[in-house]
Amino acid sequence: MKATKYVEASDEEMRALAEFRFALRSFLHFSEEAATRAGLTAQQHQLMLQIAGAPEGTITTIGYLAERLSLKHNTVVELSTRGEEAGLVARRSDPANRRNVVVKLTARGNRILRRLSADHSRELNVLGPQLIRALKALIT
Amino acid sequence: MKATKYVEASDEEMRALAEFRFALRSFLHFSEEAATRAGLTAQQHQLMLQIAGAPEGTITTIGYLAERLSLKHNTVVELSTRGEEAGLVARRSDPANRRNVVVKLTARGNRILRRLSADHSRELNVLGPQLIRALKALIT
DNA sequence: ATTTACATATCGTAACACGATGTGTAATGT
């Protein structure tokens, strides 16, 4: 048995991976459209969700959000700037450590996000089971 | 009871959604890095996966791929052009219907994709259960 | 007090997705 056998996926695996990614992209596409309809970009939505969905007592700094979004700091800075201009989030420096900048939702941002999130919940009740099925087909 | 109660997500829901998206973005970030290490862009990888992972006998046209990737036709054309320049895919018109353009993997593209897919399979054995857990927390 | 580390900000660049539009091919109606 050649060593390469171990590192190349089978046709079965490829199909399962393709199905999973198809389901994933379908969901992400829904999400992007829903965000657009709500007047947000997909990234603004993600930023806002990680602010509102952070564990109780979390200080939602630029750095924290970068980690949660798998983005670099500077990208989150830019996202925050655009979100601020759109009146969705507000930024202020943390009095406890003035290097930190805390990003919060505005009242309007919160309202929009809550509705958008309800839409996502509904959609995930449909697409969720599909995703789970596709994932289970992949897990050995 | 106000009507708006029905369309705004609860704190619980927000946290569950945020956790799910965090898990999702972590996976997508892994995937992007793995693709980059293999010399591909994330989008080239996705294009190639939908070619290799299509059901038996599927004619992988630009249009078919656009649907599977939730992208517009012209975006897939551009992806294919870049993929062709990189020697990963090849394009030819379908003799049966010369309006169609079929995109296939080159031998090299296939080899790269098989390895990258094996990496994804492995990673999904770890992240998959997390994703499933996050999803189940969302489904009522 | 100086150096080092940390957290955010700014700027320039490249990839990407799309709308609008153009080109070629097939199907339809008369």
Place this chain on the structure above:
DNA sequence: ACATTACACATCGTGTTACGATATGTAAAT
């Protein structure tokens, strides 16, 4: 058979996004 309509892909111009490189301001360490 010919004109019209629909279909599938291609090209071009534009705006958004993410990042690397670099700069600024704050805190910690020596």
